Amino acid sequence: MMSASAPVTVQMPDVSELTMPQPDPLVEALSLFASESSGIAARIQELERSHLERMETAAAKLRDQIAAHLQNQHRAEFQSGIQVLREEFEERLRLATTEWEAERQSLLNQARHRNSSKLAQEVEQTEATLDALQQKIQAMLDDPTVALSRIMQENARQQHLQAYLKGLKFDV
Numbered sequence: 001m002m003s004a005s006a007p008v009t010v011q012m013p014d015v016s017e018l019t020m021p022q023p024d025p026l027v028e029a030l031s032l033f034a035s036e037s038s039g040i041a042a043r044i045q046e047l048e049r050s051h052l053e054r055m056e057t058a059a060a061k062l063r064d065q066i067a068a069h070l071q072n073q074h075r076a077e078f079q080s081g082i083q084v085l086r087e088e089f090e091e092r093l094r095l096a097t098t099e100w101e102a103e104r105q106s107l108l109n110q111a112r113h114r115n116s117s118k119l120a121q122e123v124e125q126t127e128a129t130l131d132a133l134q135q136k137i138q139a140m141l142d143d144p145t146v147a148l149s150r151i152m153q154e155n156a157r158q159q160h161l162q163a164y165l166k167g168l169k170f171d172v
Contacts, residue, residue, distance in 0.1 A: 119168060126165045133158050 137154050140146040 123165065123168050126161060126168060130158065130161050130165065133161065 133154065137151065137158060140151050140154065
């Protein structure tokens with residue numbers, strides 16, 4: 001409570017305070033805003049740079065994975081192609097071998113047939129020669145004027161022809 005007897009003093013502002021310009025409250029706020037916005041812009045640029053680095057790293061990693069996958073896929077396709085070619089080659093080889101063996105057997109049979117007919121002729125000729133030689137030897141034995149050495153030569157020839165004939169008959 002105030003007493004009625006006490007004088008009331010009112011303080012009056014100093015003239016210097018009234019004439020001095022007061023700082024504008026918007027200037028300070030604008031300065032703070034500019035400072036904060038440049039900080040935010042710097043952080044945004046840092047985030048963009050960091051994001052770009054991570055994207056480049058991820059892209060490089062993805063490229064490597066794709067390259068490895070494609071390489072494995074091509075390797076598998078290559079191996080599969082080689083296997084198909086190998087199977088085709090082996091099948092062709094089997095067919096060619098079968099054809100070759102059939103032709104070989106055919107030629108061998110033809111050769112045996114030709115040889116057997118030639119061999120049969122040779123056997124007949126040798127038998128005829130042996131018969132003629134045996135008759136000649138018999139005639140020589142009956143003739144006392146023929147030398148014994150001559151008879152022995154013809155007898156040796158007969159033995160050679162008989163051995164030859166046995167060999168021919170063995171082959172038949």
